[in-house]
Amino acid sequence: xxxxxKKTILNRSITSKDVAKLAxxxxxxxxxxxxxxxxxxxxxxxxxxxxxxxxxLGYRPNLVARGMISGKTNMIGLVVGDNLGPFYNxxxxxxxxxxxxxxxxxxxxxIPRQEQIAPIIERVIQFRLEGVIITASxxxxxxxxxxxxxxxxxxxFNRFIPGIDINMVYVDPVEGGKLVAEFxxxxxxxxxxxxxFDRETxxxxxxxxxxxSQLRQYQIYNLKEERSEYSYQSGYxxxxxxxxxxxxxxxxxxxxxxxxxxxMDAAREKYGLEIPKDLxxxxxxxxxxxxxxxxxxxxxxxxxxxxxxxxxxxxxxKIENPEGKAVVDxxxxxxxxxxxx
Amino acid sequence: xxxxxKKTILNRSITSKDVAKLAxxxxxxxxxxxxxxxxxxxxxxxxxxxxxxxxxLGYRPNLVARGMISGKTNMIGLVVGDNLGPFYNxxxxxxxxxxxxxxxxxxxxxIPRQEQIAPIIERVIQFRLEGVIITASxxxxxxxxxxxxxxxxxxxFNRFIPGIDINMVYVDPVEGGKLVAEFxxxxxxxxxxxxxFDRETxxxxxxxxxxxSQLRQYQIYNLKEERSEYSYQSGYxxxxxxxxxxxxxxxxxxxxxxxxxxxMDAAREKYGLEIPKDLxxxxxxxxxxxxxxxxxxxxxxxxxxxxxxxxxxxxxxKIENPEGKAVVDxxxxxxxxxxxx
DNA sequence: CTGAAAGCGCTTACAG
DNA sequence: CTGAAAGCGCTTACAG
Numbered sequence: 001x002x003x004x005x006k007k008t009i010l011n012r013s014i015t016s017k018d019v020a021k022l023a024x025x026x027x028x029x030x031x032x033x034x035x036x037x038x039x040x041x042x043x044x045x046x047x048x049x050x051x052x053x054x055x056x057l058g059y060r061p062n063l064v065a066r067g068m069i070s071g072k073t074n075m076i077g078l079v080v081g082d083n084l085g086p087f088y089n090x091x092x093x094x095x096x097x098x099x100x101x102x103x104x105x106x107x108x109x110x111i112p113r114q115e116q117i118a119p120i121i122e123r124v125i126q127f128r129l130e131g132v133i134i135t136a137s138x139x140x141x142x143x144x145x146x147x148x149x150x151x152x153x154x155x156x157f158n159r160f161i162p163g164i165d166i167n168m169v170y171v172d173p174v175e176g177g178k179l180v181a182e183f184x185x186x187x188x189x190x191x192x193x194x195x196x197f198d199r200e201t202x203x204x205x206x207x208x209x210x211x212x213s214q215l216r217q218y219q220i221y222n223l224k225e226e227r228s229e230y231s232y233q234s235g236y237x238x239x240x241x242x243x244x245x246x247x248x249x250x251x252x253x254x255x256x257x258x259x260x261x262x263x264m265d266a267a268r269e270k271y272g273l274e275i276p277k278d279l280x281x282x283x284x285x286x287x288x289x290x291x292x293x294x295x296x297x298x299x300x301x302x303x304x305x306x307x308x309x310x311x312x313x314x315x316x317x318k319i320e321n322p323e324g325k326a327v328v329d330x331x332x333x334x335x336x337x338x339x340x341x
Numbered sequence: 342x343x344x345x346x347k348k349t350i351l352n353r354s355i356t357s358k359d360v361a362k363l364a365x366x367x368x369x370x371x372x373x374x375x376x377x378x379x380x381x382x383x384x385x386x387x388x389x390x391x392x393x394x395x396x397x398l399g400y401r402p403n404l405v406a407r408g409m410i411s412g413k414t415n416m417i418g419l420v421v422g423d424n425l426g427p428f429y430n431x432x433x434x435x436x437x438x439x440x441x442x443x444x445x446x447x448x449x450x451x452i453p454r455q456e457q458i459a460p461i462i463e464r465v466i467q468f469r470l471e472g473v474i475i476t477a478s479x480x481x482x483x484x485x486x487x488x489x490x491x492x493x494x495x496x497x498f499n500r501f502i503p504g505i506d507i508n509m510v511y512v513d514p515v516e517g518g519k520l521v522a523e524f525x526x527x528x529x530x531x532x533x534x535x536x537x538f539d540r541e542t543x544x545x546x547x548x549x550x551x552x553x554s555q556l557r558q559y560q561i562y563n564l565k566e567e568r569s570e571y572s573y574q575s576g577y578x579x580x581x582x583x584x585x586x587x588x589x590x591x592x593x594x595x596x597x598x599x600x601x602x603x604x605m606d607a608a609r610e611k612y613g614l615e616i617p618k619d620l621x622x623x624x625x626x627x628x629x630x631x632x633x634x635x636x637x638x639x640x641x642x643x644x645x646x647x648x649x650x651x652x653x654x655x656x657x658x659k660i661e662n663p664e665g666k667a668v669v670d671x672x673x674x675x676x677x678x679x680x681x682x
Numbered sequence: 683c684t685g686a687a688a689g690c691g692c693t694t695a696c697a698g
Numbered sequence: 699c700t701g702a703a704a705g706c707g708c709t710t711a712c713a714g
Contacts, residue, residue, distance in 0.1 A: 013491065015707055026685045031709060043683060058490075063467040065707035068409050069690045074468075075448065080434070086629075089430040093421070096449045105464065106449050107416065108437045123446065126404040127415075149399075150354065232633055265634040288427075292573055293606040294635045356691055367701045372693060384699060406691035410706045 014059040023053035030054070034061050067128065076315060077129040078106045079120075081137030082113065085230050085258055086287045087304075088137055091157075094305060095133065098312045104130065111138045125150050131315040133157055136170075136203060153318035155311045158302070159203065160330070167318065169311045169329045171302040173203045176333040177210025179300060180282050184251045185218050187341055189280060193224040193242045193249035195235070195259055207255050207284070224249050228259045235262025240270050243279075250280060251341065257283035257290045257299055264295060264340065280341040296339035303331055355400040364394035371395070375402050408469065417656060418470040419447045420461075422478030423454065426571050426599055427628045428645075429478055432498075435646060436474065439653045445471065452479045466491050472656040474498050477511075477544060494659035496652045499643070500544065501671070508659065510652045510670045512643040514544045517674040518551025520641060521623050525592045526559050528682055530621060534565040534583045534590035536576070536600055548596050548625070565590050569600045576603025581611050584620075591621060592682065598624035598631045598640055605636060605681065621682040637680035644672055 016030040023030065025046060033042045033050040042050070053059075067073035076099050080092060096106045109124055111117055121143045124132060132147050134140075136159040144166055147154050155167040184192060194211065197204050215223070224245065228238035235254065239262055242252065254260035260283030267273040267281070275281060283290060286301035314327050357371040364371065366387060374383045374391040383391070394400075408414035417440050421433060437447045450465055452458055462484045465473060473488050475481075477500040485507055488495050496508040525533060535552065538545050556564070565586065569579035576595065580603055583593065595601035601624030608614040608622070616622060624631060627642035655668050 013707095017707080027708085028685060028687095028710085029683090031707090032684085035709080041683065046683085060463060060467050060491075062409075062469060062707055063464075064405060064409050064414060064469045065690090066709075067690095068405050068692085068707080069709045071690085073405060080437075086427065086430075089427075089434055092433055092449075093430055093451070096421075096451045097453065100451055100461075105468070108433075108447050108449055110434070110437045110441055112438065120441075122401060123404075126401050127446070128403060128405045150401075232629070236634065261633070269634050288573070289630060292602070293577065293610050354691095358691080368692085369694085369701060369703095370699090372691090373700085376693080382699065387700085403691055406706090407693075408706095409691080409708085410693045412706085 013062070014057045016059070016061070018057055019050060019054045019059045022057060023050045025050060071128070073128050073130055074104045075107045075127065075129050076104050076312075077109060077124050077127065077132035079109045079111065079124065079132060079134045079138045079143070081111050081135065081139075085256075086289065087256070087258075087285045088135065090287075091135060091304065091308065094308045095312070098308055102312060102316050104316075109138075111140070114140060117143060121146050125152070130319045131155070133311055133315060134159075136201070151322070153315055153322060155315045155318075157311050158307060160206075160328070161202070165326045167314050167327045169307055169314065169327075169331070171307065171331050171333045173206035173333075174210035176284065176300045176302075177207040177212075178214040179210075179333065179335045180253050180284075181211045181214035183298075183335060183337075183341070184253065184280065184282065185215065185220070187251075187280065189251035190220060191224075191247065191249045191251075192220065193226065193252035195226045195228050195238050195242065195252060195254045195263065197255060198227050198229050204255060211253060228254070228262075230256055230258060232258050232262040232265075235259030236266045237262075239263030239266030243267060243271050243273070248279075251282070252279065253282045255284050257285045257287045257297060259283070260297055260299070260340075261289060261295055264297070276339065276341050282341060286336050290336075291338070298338045298341045299336050301334045301336045303334070307331060354403070355398045357400070357402070359398055360391060360395045360400045363398060364391045366391060412469070414469050414471055415445045416448045416468065416470050417445050417653075418450060418465050418468065418473035420450045420452065420465065420473060420475045420479045420484070422452050422476065422480075426597075427630065428597070428599075428626045429476065432476060432645065432649065435649045436653070439649055443653060443657050445657075450479075452481070455481060458484060462487050466493070471660045472496070474652055474656060475500075477542070492663070494656055494663060496656045496659075498652050499648060501547075501669070502543070506667045508655050508668045510648055510655065510668075510672070512648065512672050512674045514547035514674075515551035517625060517641045517643075518548040518553070519555040520551075520674065520676045521594050521625075522552045522555035524639075524676060524678075524682070525594065525621065525623065526556065526561070528592070528621065530590075530592035531561060532565075532588065532590045532592075533561065534567065534593035536567045536569050536579050536583065536593060536595045536604065538596060539568050539570050545596060552594060569595070569603075571597055571599060573599050573603040573606075576600030577607045578603075580604030580607030584608060584612050584614070589620075591619075592623070593620065594623045596625050598626045598628045598638060600624070601638055601640070601681075602630060602636055605638070617680065617682050623682060627677050631677075632679070639679045639682045640677050642675045642677045644675070648672060 019030045020027040033047045131153040135157045139159045158170045226238040226242040228234045273279045283299035286299045290297040361368040361371045374388045472494040476498045480500045499511045501511045567579040567583040569575045614620045624640035631638040
């Protein structure tokens with residue numbers, strides 16, 4: 001049975017109409033049977049018949065059509081920036097998983113360079129996503145505002161922007177900086193180096209504010225500064241530069257682990273320093289490599305998984321219930337003490 | 342002007358109808374104006390008028406509706422497995438970028454465990470993707486076949502399966518294994534260890550075939566074997582085990598860099614061995630960390646970017662032109678010689 | 683509980 | 699070159 005029906009519709013995909021015909025019910029009923037929400041509205045007996053027919057034909061509801069009519073596309077946009085490195089790469093994977101657990105999928109957008117952002121903003125909106133998560137590395141105020149203007153809920157991931165009505169979930173960088181400053185001071189360090197990113201993001205600024213303000217409390221002012229890109233290699237080079245000086249610092253705080261690992265290797269290879277005996281190093285992010293035996297880097301951990309869960313929770317809430325004020329959720333970072341200090 | 346129109350449609354998104362009304366043309370014309378393909382069909386003068394009206398209203402074509410009618414959803418599915426590690430995480434990012442360059446976006450699916458694959462297969466099909474790329478870590482024959490049955494082009498990324506009519510792009514693991522065997526033999530090693538994955542994937546088997554067959558040519562048979570999961574920590578432990586024996590191998594081939602790095606650290610820390618003087622180590626994948634100064638790992642490089650470009654190229658071709666035989670593209674791996682041998 | 687019908691926002695023959 | 703109309707595959711009031 002049904003074999004003839006199957007044949008006649010060979011080269012198109014099976015629709016609810018086909019199922020209706022085979023099951024001997026109306027197309028509306030097929031639709032209802034497949035909607036868990038109103039699915040209760042169909043008599044059990046008939047529902048079974050519909051499912052049987054659907055199975056026979058290999059029918060699957062067309063999510064695009066459903067999205068079209070109901071506005072529920074089941075898709076969340078995830079916008080990432082370039083040069084993610086080990087920290088951000090993990091994030092994409094985790095977001096995909098958490099979003100999928102909510103019965104939705106991630107449509108991923110990448111901003112290779114900030115200049116090319118305009119056409120990508122257009123695309124984000126055109127896909128009629130239910131919500132959009134913008135990660136710090138891709139953050140752009142115009143993008144966030146344009147998306148919101150189109151009535152799409154937005155969550156900024158790991159970026160705080162003051163005076164703007166957008167959902168934000170982030171780890172307090174000021175606190176992170178303070179944590180490191182306090183720790184290094186307590187360990188007796190007075191001659192301290194600081195290696196920050198080339199690009200001055202707000203997160204970067206805030207780490208600095210926290211770090212410097214805390215040290216100021218102890219009358220420590222003159223830090224040796226270096227800049228680095230977000231890479232091991234660039235960290236290595238910055239390490240070589242900062243350690244070249246006569247009055248070499250006894251401790252260095254790097255605003256990312258990747259850079260800190262480069263600095264550690266530079267210290268050991270270029271200057272024969274032992275860590276932590278001759279030099280203490282502290283990083284930021286707690287990437288996987290930091291726990292490796294060769295490094296054992298003391299660092300500031302950002303509770304990434306928690307942050308992602310919160311972001312997904314918030315975006316799903318806002319999809320269900322778009323009204324109400326923006327949520328701003330700040331999480332405290334934590335110091336992970338290993339052997340590098 | 343147009344301000345009244347804008348107001349009256351406040352709480353819904355702007356459609357081509359709204360633009361048509363403001364521009365004083367038919368909805369068909371608006372549609373045509375926005376279709377680069379048939380866009381030439383609209384007189385320039387009128388097209389300008391349409392664009393002007395669209396701009397004023399903030400109109401953007403609804404890609405979901407377009408996908409519904411034309412079947413072109415502009416979305417490619419990317420299916421990944423669990424426990425990706427540094428090698429696979431990079432891949433997601435690169436795929437997103439390359440696919441985006443083709444004017445499409447990646448909808449990412451994750452298979453956390455193979456047992457839960459069925460509902461995910463359903464979802465992949467329901468989204469009416471234009472094509473699907475299945476990465477090796479998520480590979481499942483039923484999935485590939487089900488998707489193809491639904492007339493969706495599929496490319497298997499870095500996995501070869503014999504006797505099946507599916508597009509495949511992969512790096513020859515047999516060749517990779519041979520490369521390493523030959524290299525170690527030429528460097529004078531006769532007592533060799535081999536650390537493979539716990540899970541026996543086909544890729545894993547083929548590496549082994551290549552490695553062992555090449556060594557057999559030199560009458561080397563009795564290799565010390567260990568197994569490890571895909572992680573640094575697990576590699577470290579496997580390293581501890583394999584080096585414990587009296588007749589310690591002088592060289593170890595690990596089928597992934599992450600494991601090799603763990604082995605190197607185990608050798609140095611647990612047994613005070615110097616690399617490469619006391620022990621040679623070779624890895625597989627050429628992840629970023631392998632080039633770090635602490636490791637300088639000799640390894641087999643898979644031309645990932647090339648592989649991804651080819652995959653995207655093939656899937657786009659097959660979307661345009663679904664007929665024809667499946668493409669099977671095998672790429673040769675390359676040995677990257679650093680300091681660990 | 684079920685069916686006939688309208689409609690989501692587009693594309694695309696079909697006329698003119 | 700342009701418009702009126704059909705239709706993509708669904709959901710969802712509206713009757714019954």
